[in-house]
Amino acid sequence: xxxxxxxxxxxxxxxxxxxxxxxxxxxxxGEVFALIGPNAAGKTTTLRIVATLLSxxxxxxxxxxxxxxKEPEKFxxxxxYLPEEAGAYRNLKxxxxxKFMARFYAHSDKEAEEIVERARxxxxxxxxxxxxxxxxxxxxxxxxxxxxxxxxxxDLAILDEPTSGLDVINALEVRxxxxxxxxxxxxxxxxxxxMLEIEFLSDRVALIDKGVILDxxxxxxxxxxYRANNLEEVxxxxxx
Amino acid sequence: xxxxxxxxxxxxxELINIQLIVSLVFTIVLFYIIGxxxxxxxxxxxxxxxxxxxxxxxxxxxxxxNQGLRLANFELLLVSEKDKEKAIEWAKLKDINLLLxxxxxxxxxxxxxxxxEIETYSxxxxxxxxxxxxxxxxxxxxxxLNEYISDNFLKSKMPDLDPxxxxxxxxxxxxxxxxxxxxxxxxxxxxGFVSSQSVFVPIILMMIIVYSSQMVISAxxxxxxxxxxxxxxxxxxxxxxxxxxxxxxxxxxxxxxxVIYMFGFRYYMSGFxxxxxxxxxxxxxxxVIQKLGLSMTAESYFFLGLSLFIAILCALAxxxxxxxxxxxxxxxxxLIMPLIFLVLIPYFLSFFSDIRTLSLPxxxxxxxxxFSHPFLTTQNLLLGNYKAVIGGIIYMxxxxxxLIIVAARIFSTDKVLTxxxxxxxxxxxx
Numbered sequence: 189x190x191x192x193x194x195x196x197x198x199x200x201x202x203x204x205x206x207x208x209x210x211x212x213x214x215x216x217x218g219e220v221f222a223l224i225g226p227n228a229a230g231k232t233t234t235l236r237i238v239a240t241l242l243s244x245x246x247x248x249x250x251x252x253x254x255x256x257x258k259e260p261e262k263f264x265x266x267x268x269y270l271p272e273e274a275g276a277y278r279n280l281k282x283x284x285x286x287k288f289m290a291r292f293y294a295h296s297d298k299e300a301e302e303i304v305e306r307a308r309x310x311x312x313x314x315x316x317x318x319x320x321x322x323x324x325x326x327x328x329x330x331x332x333x334x335x336x337x338x339x340x341x342x343d344l345a346i347l348d349e350p351t352s353g354l355d356v357i358n359a360l361e362v363r364x365x366x367x368x369x370x371x372x373x374x375x376x377x378x379x380x381x382x383m384l385e386i387e388f389l390s391d392r393v394a395l396i397d398k399g400v401i402l403d404x405x406x407x408x409x410x411x412x413x414y415r416a417n418n419l420e421e422v423x424x425x426x427x428x
Numbered sequence: 429x430x431x432x433x434x435x436x437x438x439x440x441x442e443l444i445n446i447q448l449i450v451s452l453v454f455t456i457v458l459f460y461i462i463g464x465x466x467x468x469x470x471x472x473x474x475x476x477x478x479x480x481x482x483x484x485x486x487x488x489x490x491x492x493x494n495q496g497l498r499l500a501n502f503e504l505l506l507v508s509e510k511d512k513e514k515a516i517e518w519a520k521l522k523d524i525n526l527l528l529x530x531x532x533x534x535x536x537x538x539x540x541x542x543x544x545e546i547e548t549y550s551x552x553x554x555x556x557x558x559x560x561x562x563x564x565x566x567x568x569x570x571x572x573l574n575e576y577i578s579d580n581f582l583k584s585k586m587p588d589l590d591p592x593x594x595x596x597x598x599x600x601x602x603x604x605x606x607x608x609x610x611x612x613x614x615x616x617x618x619x620g621f622v623s624s625q626s627v628f629v630p631i632i633l634m635m636i637i638v639y640s641s642q643m644v645i646s647a648x649x650x651x652x653x654x655x656x657x658x659x660x661x662x663x664x665x666x667x668x669x670x671x672x673x674x675x676x677x678x679x680x681x682x683x684x685x686x687v688i689y690m691f692g693f694r695y696y697m698s699g700f701x702x703x704x705x706x707x708x709x710x711x712x713x714x715x716v717i718q719k720l721g722l723s724m725t726a727e728s729y730f731f732l733g734l735s736l737f738i739a740i741l742c743a744l745a746x747x748x749x750x751x752x753x754x755x756x757x758x759x760x761x762x763l764i765m766p767l768i769f770l771v772l773i774p775y776f777l778s779f780f781s782d783i784r785t786l787s788l789p790x791x792x793x794x795x796x797x798x799f800s801h802p803f804l805t806t807q808n809l810l811l812g813n814y815k816a817v818i819g820g821i822i823y824m825x826x827x828x829x830x831l832i833i834v835a836a837r838i839f840s841t842d843k844v845l846t847x848x849x850x851x852x853x854x855x856x857x858x
Binding site for chain 2: 241243270291
């Protein structure tokens with residue numbers, strides 16, 4: 189058993205709407221695990237529950253043995269979350285934003301400096317880091333936020349549509365950064381509409397639709413199972 | 429604690445931005461200019477006022493009347509014209525606002541006690557109160573002269589009697605009793621003084637509550653609008669600390685803004701009212717106030733401060749809950765309205781009515797609003813009604829605890845992300 193995150197029978201209701209219908213999956217140490225599916229499939233709800241933003245209606249979520257319901261604080265110390273439509277404080281300089289976030293995780297000023305230094309190299313924004321985030325382009329904001337998510341080297345980085353709304357060049361850069369940190373051993377739970385991106389980044393994927401996991405496995409394994417050329421075809425076949 | 433301080437200072441930095449500084453500086457400058465203008469206008473009214481006098485009588489009485497005007501700080505400009513119309517034109521030309529016409533035979537009528545009219549003409553060039561002040565002073569001078577002339581008449585007819593006793597055979601002495609203390613004075617002057625001293629309390633309270641609440645609601649709404657709230661909620665810090673940091677920072681900045689605002693407002697008011705303490709001292713009212721024990725003690729100030737502080741905390745907690753309902757900054761502006769109403773109701777009631785005389789249901793409704801209590805605190809403290817003050821403070825503490833529990837609960841559940849009120853405009857389809 190090498191599981192970092194275990195999700196078992198997870199359900200979520202929004203009023204009478206059942207958004208998640210008892211899904212189960214595991215994310216292992218140093219693994220990139222992706223949830224793929226159409227809009228309203230339940231990807232973001234799952235990620236938000238693991239990120240401690242939403243509480244599950246039923247089921248169990250554990251990270252390194254910590255129960256999400258009982259010890260959400262322990263969860264937050266070990267994860268970082270990049271929402272799909274995240275922003276930075278417009279009146280704070282990029283660097284000040286990173287410093288502000290680093291102080292929540294660091295145990296000393298020296299450690300905070302090291303975290304910020306790591307973030308500087310991830311964001312790669314040069315002198316623009318000394319300007320207010322309100323002046324940044326969407327690509328720059330995304331890089332800043334990705335740097336914020338990875339700078340603490342969390343046990344689990346939860347990335348919701350990390351390249352959403354970015355142009356090709358920025359999207360490529362963001363993917364490279366994620367890949368690099370995955371190679372360094374950070375576990376990543378990812379969601380995306382972009383099947384090529386998923387194939388490039390993920391070790392394993394779960395196909396999710398209408399709150400149910402249809403299938404899961406390695407991209408290669410799924411392609412072979414469904415005799416498909418790519419994950420898009422896999423997904424279409426799984427839906428049938 | 430380190431994490432809390434980190435968040436607290438971030439909130440302060442977010443709140444004290446260039447827009448806030450510019451608006452505060454603008455307010456201070458505006459109040460300073462208006463205050464200066466008012467001061468200079470008031471000074472003008474203290475200078476000798478010009479009055480044109482067309483004396484068609486030139487008798488001893490008309491000269492006495494003129495002398496009386498000089499003593500009342502009027503600068504007399506005797507009109508050489510002998511015609512009323514021409515005198516009016518002359519006054520207009522010379523930019524004089526008042527003209528007094530003493531008719532021929534005025535002195536003779538005074539000695540024979542026949543009614544003779546003098547005429548005053550006020551040339552209105554503006555509708556300001558200051559502009560009409562000199563005609564009020566002139567009226568006072570004429571009534572003083574009436575007194576003088578009638579006194580002389582009575583003296584000549586009844587030399588053994590004091591004319592004042594004839595004109596006012598009943599003399600009254602007014603006393604005011606507050607609790608066990610009694611002093612000579614009128615209820616109106618005491619009430620006027622107390623209300624003038626405590627008028628700033630509700631204004632200060634209203635300003636602080638509105639400023640701080642606006643900041644809390646906006647801070648939460650901006651987190652939602654800028655999509656930073658989700659990230660903040662996943663960092664390793666207690667949710668109650670997030671609520672507290674937002675409330676405290678907004679309270680502090682709101683307090684600072686209100687103090688600056690009130691400083692400007694006080695300057696503005698002093699332009700109109702002058703130095704109140706000097707006037708009170710001169711009128712002898714200070715001694716009466718002292719005797720009645722109507723001045724605030726250190727203990728009174730402590731209770732007043734405590735009451736104001738807890739009311740502000742209640743407002744901040746309520747604003748935090750309302751802020752969660754906001755979808756964005758724009759909807760946050762609408763959500764402040766219920767809170768403003770809750771402040772305005774006791775604010776106006778404390779000005780225009782005596783809450784003790786209201787019907788029981790209305791009274792209960794007013795007492796249920798936590799912000800009513802600090803509005804009544806000054807009055808209750810001066811009247812020694814400490815039970816009401818302490819009762820109000822205890823009620824507000826319970827109200828605050830209830831609100832803070834609700835706010836912390838909302839922040840620790842999904843509701844912080846899912847609760848919202850939508851303010852959508854109706855679309856017109858053509």
